[in-house]
Amino acid sequence: MRRLAGALAIIVLAVAGLFGLLAFFNSRDDSTTGGRTGAPAPGVAAPAAGGALLKGGNVVLAFSDPTFASRLKALAGSLGAPDTPELRAAGQAVVLRPDPKAGGVIARAYRHTLTVNTPADPRLQDFIERWLGRVASR
Numbered sequence: 001m002r003r004l005a006g007a008l009a010i011i012v013l014a015v016a017g018l019f020g021l022l023a024f025f026n027s028r029d030d031s032t033t034g035g036r037t038g039a040p041a042p043g044v045a046a047p048a049a050g051g052a053l054l055k056g057g058n059v060v061l062a063f064s065d066p067t068f069a070s071r072l073k074a075l076a077g078s079l080g081a082p083d084t085p086e087l088r089a090a091g092q093a094v095v096l097r098p099d100p101k102a103g104g105v106i107a108r109a110y111r112h113t114l115t116v117n118t119p120a121d122p123r124l125q126d127f128i129e130r131w132l133g134r135v136a137s138r
Contacts, residue, residue: 054110055136057091059128062099062106063119071119072096072105079125081132092133110136 053060059081061072076082076094087093099106104117107124109131116124 053088053093053095054108056088057110057133057135058088058093058095059132060095060097060108061124062097062102062108064098064100064102064104066098068105068119069096069098075119075125075128079128079132081128091135094128094132109134 061076063069063072072094073082073096076096079094081087081092081094083093083095088095102115104115105119105121105124107114107116107127109127112127112131114123114127
C-alpha cells in the first residue's frame with residue numbers, strides 16, 4: 001500500500017510539472033507572428049490583418065521605410081499609446097506594421113484611413129488623436 005501511494009504521488013507531481021511547463025511556454029508564445037519566419041522588430045507588430053484591432057479602437061500604422069519605425073514608436077509613446085497587450089485590449093494602442101507596399105505611412109482606424117509621406121506629417125498625429133479609442137458601434 002505504501003508503495004502504491006508513493007508511486008501515485010510521483011505520477012501526480014510529474015503531471016503537475018508537465019502542466020506547469022506547458023503553461024510557462026504558452027505564456028511566452030508570440031501569437032502575432034502570422035506565420036512569418038522571423039520575429040518582428042521590438043515594438044513592431046507582424047503584418048497580419050487588423051480588423052478586430054480597429055473595431056476595438058486601436059490605430060494601425062503601416063509603413064514602408066524601416067527607418068520610420070523608431071519615429072512612429074516615439075510618436076505613439078508621446079501620445080501615451082505604445083503597443084502593449086493591455087492598451088491593445090483597451091483599444092488605446094498604436095500598432096506598427098511594416099509594409100513595403102505602403103508608400104509612406106498609412107494610418108488606419110475603424111472605417112477611416114490617412115496616407116502621409118513621412119511620420120513628421122502633423123496630420124498623422126491629428127489622425128491618431130482623433131480616432132484612437134473610438135470603438136465600432138455594435
